[in-house]
Amino acid sequence: xxxxxxxxxxxxxxxxxxxxxxxxxxxxxxxxxxxxxxxxxxxxxxxxxxxxxxxxxxxxxxxxxxxxxxxxxxxxxxxxxxxxxxxxxxxxxxxxxxxxxxxxxxxxxxxxxxxxxxxxxxxxxxxxxxxxxxxxxxxxxxxxxxxxxxxxxxxxxxxxxxxxxxxxxxxxxxxxxxxxxxxxxxxxxxxxxxxxxxxxxxxxxxxxxxxxxxxxxxxxxxxxxxxxxxxxxxxxxxxxxxxxxxxxxxxxxxxxxxxxxxxxxxxxxxxxxxxxxxxxxxxxxxxxxxxxxxxxxxxxxxxxxxxx
Ligand code: CP
Ligand code: NVA
Numbered sequence: 056x057x058x059x060x061x062x063x064x065x066x067x068x069x070x071x072x073x074x075x076x077x078x079x080x081x082x083x084x085x086x087x088x089x090x091x092x093x094x095x096x097x098x099x100x101x102x103x104x105x106x107x108x109x110x111x112x113x114x115x116x117x118x119x120x121x122x123x124x125x126x127x128x129x130x131x132x133x134x135x136x137x138x139x140x141x142x143x144x145x146x147x148x149x150x151x152x153x154x155x156x157x158x159x160x161x162x163x164x165x166x167x168x169x170x171x172x173x174x175x176x177x178x179x180x181x182x183x184x185x186x187x188x189x190x191x192x193x194x195x196x197x198x199x200x201x202x203x204x205x206x207x208x209x210x211x212x213x214x215x216x217x218x219x220x221x222x223x224x225x226x227x228x229x230x231x232x233x234x235x236x237x238x239x240x241x242x243x244x245x246x247x248x249x250x251x252x253x254x255x256x257x258x259x260x261x262x263x264x265x266x267x268x269x270x271x272x273x274x275x276x277x278x279x280x281x282x283x284x285x286x287x288x289x290x291x292x293x294x295x296x297x298x299x300x301x302x303x304x305x306x307x308x309x310x311x312x313x314x315x316x317x318x319x320x321x322x323x324x325x326x327x328x329x330x331x332x333x334x335x336x337x338x339x340x341x342x343x344x345x346x347x348x349x350x351x352x353x354x355x356x357x358x359x360x361x362x363x
Contacts, residue, residue: 057360058173059181062190062227063253069359070231074198077348077355096126097363101157103127105183108134108163109285113322114183114191117349118160125354130156134163149175158360164286179360181353186220186286187247191356192321193224195348197232199341200276202348203317208233210275213312215239215267215302216329217295218246221280221321226250230257237262239270241298267302271312278319279304279329296328305331309339317341 059065103122107115115131122129134140139148149172152159161172162183173180182190200207212234214222222238226246229236230253238246238261245263254261264270271277282299283292309316318330318340326332334340 056179056362058179059190059356059360060169060173061182061188062193062224062231063250065190065231067231070194073194073352073355073359074201076358077194077198077351078202080354081348081351097358098122098125098127098361101127101361102155103129103158103160103357104152104156105129105131106134106137106139106159106161106163107131107183108140108161108168109184111162111183113346113349114160114162117346118183118353121350121354121357124350125357127157145171146175148172149180150177153177158357181356181360184220186284188224188227189221189321190224190227191349191353192221193228194356195352196225196278196319196321196345197228198348198352199319199345200317202344203341204275209235211235211237211273212276212278213237213239213271213274214246214278214280215270215304215308216279216299217244217282217284219244219280219284220286221278222246223250225278226254226261229259229261230254233257233259235260235262237264237270237274239264239267240302241265243298244295267308268311271308271316274312274316276317276319277304277309277312279324280321281323281325282329299329303329303331304334306333306337309334309337315339319345322346 105118119129145168153176158179159176160181160183163169164186166185166187169182169185197207218240251261282295318334320342324330
């Protein structure tokens with residue numbers, strides 16, 4: 056069994072096979088009724104616990120649908136309704152859940168919760184987002200890029216905005232998949248330098264450029280995310296907006312890149328804040344494919360975790 060905790064903690068060959076398997080599973084859907092998907096039902100008789108300590112639309116629905124399409128069953132649990140939220144340790148929760156279910160997906164705040172869950176669970180644990188990373192999202196994003204533009208290795212990816220958890224997983228992916236990654240944003244919101252260093256050590260070219268127009272020159276992909284993440288204090292909202300406004304992805308910024316530069320956003324988006332509707336709904340935006348591919352990428356991740 057394998058845990059899927061982070062992209063930089065997963066071996067390159069496994070990451071490639073997950074993307075290839077996701078693309079293959081998606082391809083098999085063509086022209087077939089939904090009930091007939093994945094006829095070998097690799098998760099038949101398996102029970103998967105989906106634990107959410109933060110809100111979610113895409114992660115919740117795509118994991119739930121993905122498990123069911125592969126013949127398994129799910130239990131969606133909210134952290135606050137469990138003893139987890141009332142003092143039972145993560146380790147004890149992990150030991151108990153492992154006696155009931157075959158796999159655990161958890162969305163939580165502190166990364167240490169995910170790590171403790173993985174250390175003490177005897178079934179695979181999947182990271183459904185922490186304050187520090189969001190690997191399932193970036194697996195879907197790499198898949199989406201490759202569907203539209205072919206291999207991502209050697210391409211130029213630009214992140215405009217807050218160097219947050221989603222940005223961190225992009226940095227992890229830059230190292231593993233071998234693409235150039237440019238961060239453009241205010242110095243106060245730089246990504247974690249540890250992750251920049253990791254990606255550089257793996258040979259990825261990582262650039263930090265304060266001027267968004269310079270940053271996007273020659274970009275194959277521009278990415279935006281919310282200016283206030285779920286783990287950020289609401290009291291910091293105005294300060295963050297003021298710092299991040301120059302990094303909004305609008306048509307002028309897209310025009311400073313290339314005519315075929317793709318646009319991605321993990322969603323949920325705040326229209327006219329980090330991105331304009333003109334870009335979100337424009338011809339270069341692949342945001343709905345990205346959202347769909349959460350389903351396919353996570354099905355491949357779950358199969359890899361269980362070895363099915
Ligand atoms: N992109 C993403 O993880 O969305 P949700 O918060 O809706 O799950
Ligand atoms: N950075 C965002 C991503 C949401 C999917 C957050 O953590 O709230």
